[in-house]
Amino acid sequence: MYRVYCNGKLIHDNSLVGLRIYNDNLDLELGKTGLFEFTIYPDHPYFYEVEVMTARVSVYRKDTIIFYGRVLKIEYGFHNEKRVSCEGALAFLLDSVVEPTAYYGDNEGYFRHLLKIHNAQVDADKQFQPGNFSLAYYYPFEVSSSEYTTTLDEINKRIIVPDTYLQVRHENGVMYLDALSYDVNISNMSSQAIEFGRNLLDIRRETNGSEIFSSIIPLGGEVNGSRVTISDANNWKTNLVYQPAVDKYGLIHKVVTFDGITDPTVLMNTANLYLREHFEAEDTIEIDIVDISGIDEKTVDSFTPGQWVKVNSKHHLKENPAFYLVKKMNIRISDPKQTRVFVGRLKGGITDSIK
Secondary structure (H helix, E strand, O other), rough: OOEEEEOOOEEEEEEOOOOOOOEEEEEEEEEOEHHHHHHEEOOOOOOOOOOOOOOOEEEEEEEEEEEEEEEEEEEEEEOOOOOEEEEHHHHHHHHEEOOOEEEEEEEHHHHHHHHHHHHHHOOOHHHHHEEOOOOOOOEEEEEEOOOOEEHHHHHHOOOOOOOEEEEEEOOOEEEEEEEEOOOOOOOOEOOOEEEEEEOOEEEEEEEEOOOOEEEEEEOEEEEEOOOOOOOHOOOOOEEOOHHHHHHHOOOOOOEEEEHHHHHHHHHHHHHHHHHHHHHHOEEEEEEEEEEHOOOOOOOOOOOOOEEEEEEEOOEOOOOOOEEEEEEEEEEEOOHHHHOEEEOOHHHOOOOEEEE
């Protein structure tokens, strides 16, 4: 089911006794670089291929790359074995620097501009092609910065807004960087449902009220040294209030920054939508499953962060079935039965309540 390569050489396949890594742990999470850790022993034929920063490690599930990155750290044990830590390809964006800049256009154009800056500074194997861009369209989108920052920090600051994320995608030998919105990808549904009595082993739920708010004070990008507010478009008021949230929770203010938006009306409309979709607390669900795609690979897909998954469990759900977004996965390459999936609801989207 899973294969691991280092610099193009196969270093792990569960069906091959001589090519094994041990104590492996793969963490995948929406918008994060990802982390892959494993131990490799000196008797492995490609033991010396695994070197800090120069080695490129790929994890395949069937024919799909689910992790690609570089070796960040190696610890040596008593028997000279290597405990290896790898960071995902998003970390390549930390290797380039965006100098003080001025930009005027739209947010997708700035995203492409930043990737062009990155690609000009790094080697070919760390370059990204602009991929799918499904974020809300912002125009005018204006940036005026006097700071030096990494490309990853600049993208996260200016482009990525709540309920959006970056995703590395490999297709036909090309590495793409997608900027995606949760709601646009609701059609991305896993063919493997999570069902009580079938592949659902355990379920844990957390509801966090620390992010609840009923009034938003939106701040846009900087113009002449000051951040744009909505006062010019909102009868000189700098905040928006959502009355149903006030009725339920009382008046709770929150400041949210939307870098790059410099038009007060666009800022107000964006903030109003954000307030209506995010005033509630979010349930985070941790689910232990048996990934049956390892048993029936031909007809059943495995899970992937960014997918929606159907959960059937009358024992736990008021609404059944319910649909959740896969936000994080923990995978044991050498023992797929221990796969753990973390899912959460999209506020204002297709969601459910749990007892």
